[in-house]
Amino acid sequence: MSQLKTSYEQDLSLAGTRSNVVWYGLLLASLLLVPLAFSEFYVGEMSFVLIYSIAGVGLMLLTGYTGLVSLGHAAFLGIGAYANAILLSRGVPFVLSLPLAGLISAAAGVAIGIPTLRMSGLYLAIATLAFGSIVVLVGEKWHGLTGGFDGLPVPTPSILGIAVEEPTGIYYLALAVLVFVLFVAMNILRTPLGRALVAIRDSEISAQSMGINLAFYKTVSFAISAGLTGLAGALFGHYVRHLAPDSFGILLSIQLVTIVFIGGLGSLHGAIFGAVFVALLPQAIALVRDDLPFGIGQLPGLEPSLFGLILVLVIMFEPTGIHGRWLKLKRYFLAFPLHQRTSFRRQKSYAKSERLR
Amino acid sequence: MSDEFFSARDIAMHFGGIRAVESVSFDVQRGEVFSIIGPNGAGKTTIFNMISRIYTPTAGTLNFDGQDITRIAPHRIARLGIARTFQNIELFTNATLLQNLLIGRHSHSTAPLLSQLAFLPSVRRAEVDHRKRAEEVIEFLDLQRYRDQLIANLPYGVRKVVELGRALCSQPKLLLLDEPSSGLNTEETEGMAFWIEDIKKDLSVTIIMVEHDMKLVAAVSDRVMALNQGRILAMGSSAEVQGHPDVVRAYIGGEPEAPRVESVAAA
């Protein structure tokens, strides 16, 4: 299956083996063909998946790789969306407003990252939750800038004088941004920066004794994560075309965390898997809604409760997420028929204290 | 300013009313293995934590290689050339062995953030270089077959060696080993003694070691310091310290704070 490695350079290449290059190339090619083969509705849905993937990769760097939980990431999505829309409406060209939206969002990430440096685990989750609520409330009250409850229309972007129209234009734009974001994320993971983040996640005290400046790298992680999420936000703005502050609240934050969690913490594949899942769940429910027995399909809270139920089931039965299940399946087929049942059984786990860090 | 390689001058560490370490002074010469022994709670690990700047000493100064390190930032210690291991192993459990060793190279990576994000050719060259260094350590410690395994899946004895390797990857001048034999069986402990000898001879690294296993201490140490209740009991060669009546008394019980009584046997 895997070829013999003959130089250290091979471990540094992005795709790894040659067969991977072929598979990822095919995947990219088929993604490029989507708008030609599917109706506008599905292209729109796919754009949504791509946008969630970008945000998922952003949050994965913070939560999955640095071990810092954010329950307020929707705020960065919102900041990116509003920054982009406001800049566009003031005449800033899109080629500038998009990166600026990312930078402004990254600055917001630094603003919350620095004061929360000393927090970890639970307290950080609560602090980011509070931060997220504050951003939404400020967005609602600051009528002059955001339009408050009236909302804010998002102008159609144009690149080099060509309007980028929904849905096909946005689809290609989101795809390009996703490729860029993945490139950056993979670079981070193969350099000292990424290893420093992983080190902080696994043991702060020994990361420090290895010469890693905790404050600096945690702040950098927040900045990059918020920046990438801000890019997703800018695209999200073009996808929905009308912004309202309350759409960036706690519910969206929980959806974003669910992306990284259901996908599988500590894996970029996981971020994508999770995004596909979370973005398409409402459509999947809509498809089967009418066929469900006992009128379940007509219940108003079906979508959020299924969302919650799946989250609960994943944590109870497959804590490594979709990516973990995927690895197990792959190993199962590779080893077939010599697989051993025990290697797929969950190990017994015991209570561990996280009060000490 | 002291011209010793490493020196501690009257260092003290108080936690509230508890005096974990009280006016301890010692020097370590370049190239020696200096062991700190003593019963539980004697303040051995506290001294390590002061050197690696997890704690700031209540009083006293620490000098290393002609520099006062008493108050510098904890993450700068590694760059100066001090590496350490931990009593209960503090590896990065959800990363592979190789990644752990590469993290040990952190203090030698100088690439600016943006060039890392873009993975410029200079970053690539540096990465290959880090990898070569890590492979040398893997070779040195015979860890080849575990290279790509997650630490979480490795047995305890191997982890102990990996932690030693991670510290070596930073090419330290001074290595702090906190109970390198704890949790190891007799055979593994003997192996550890060989590694320590090799590190001292082949890599000419100075070592300060906290250790309980007297056989290991006797085998590798040039000098030994015995502590009890935060104070120095005795200092000298391994045999001298082990035979010292105060040390014997501290280990087998009795009044630890009465070193002057029964001084007949001392002399």
Place this chain on the structure above:
Amino acid sequence: MDDVVRILQLVANGTAAGCIYGMVALGFVLIYKATEMVNFAQGELMMLGAFFAFTFIELWGLNYWLGFLLAIAATGAFGYLLDALVLRRVIGQPQFAVVMLTLGLAFIFRATAGAIWGYDAVGFTTPFTNQVANFGSGLVLGKDQVSIIVGTVILCGVLYLFFSRTRLGIAMQASSQNQLAAYYMGIPVRTVFSLIWAISAGVAAVAAVLLVPVQMIDVNMGLIGIKAFAAAVLGGFGSIPGALVGGVIVGIVEQLAGYYLPAGSMELTSNIVLLSVLIVRPQGLLGQTIRKRV
């Protein structure tokens, strides 16, 4: 004189609201102390308690006090089962996984409550509804608010006696401090943990029923949880009196901010208090710092 009365009035209102936050926070703290799990669905347990009480008192026409007790019992039983069937299975998983699990549970509870009781706000009449207690010199308090404060005091007394005098209460304290030692002493730790969940849920039900005269019942009333978080964090997250004190502080600050600061600051207050406390003292006002030993 007018000003003094007004401030007293605001403080009294704030105290009443704060007692509710404090009781929900108490639930967080009890569970956290014992199991290190953070129950993000605590507010939803309160919401369920309110709907249980609504069912017993309004729909079945039971006596208020009987309905009150039944609601506590039902919510407590629900909390017990929740731990026994779901949370016990995730012991040993990272804290964050449990946070996500309880967030998922909160979604399910809200949707289920909506499916059963509908999405309209409901309420029922209590002995304290629309009654006024006059304390002289212009200070007027609703009996609903007085009942909240008195109820909280009684609840605290009961809990204090339970934890310090009864065998079960002491066993619970022991299990919270050292699971292993408690286990070796023959304490059925797992059952004890489920009982702690039951108590937390029961306390949430008390908060819910006391809140009814002041606020309508609806599926989103559990969002009060974030204010309770502020209370628990203020109190150090490990301290039961701290949670109540924290709740009262949040309640009073909120009232004062609502009165003296521009409109809209009231909702911001609890969040800002929460964030600032965490920034200044990441371990909370009354929390203690423990560092990992290496």
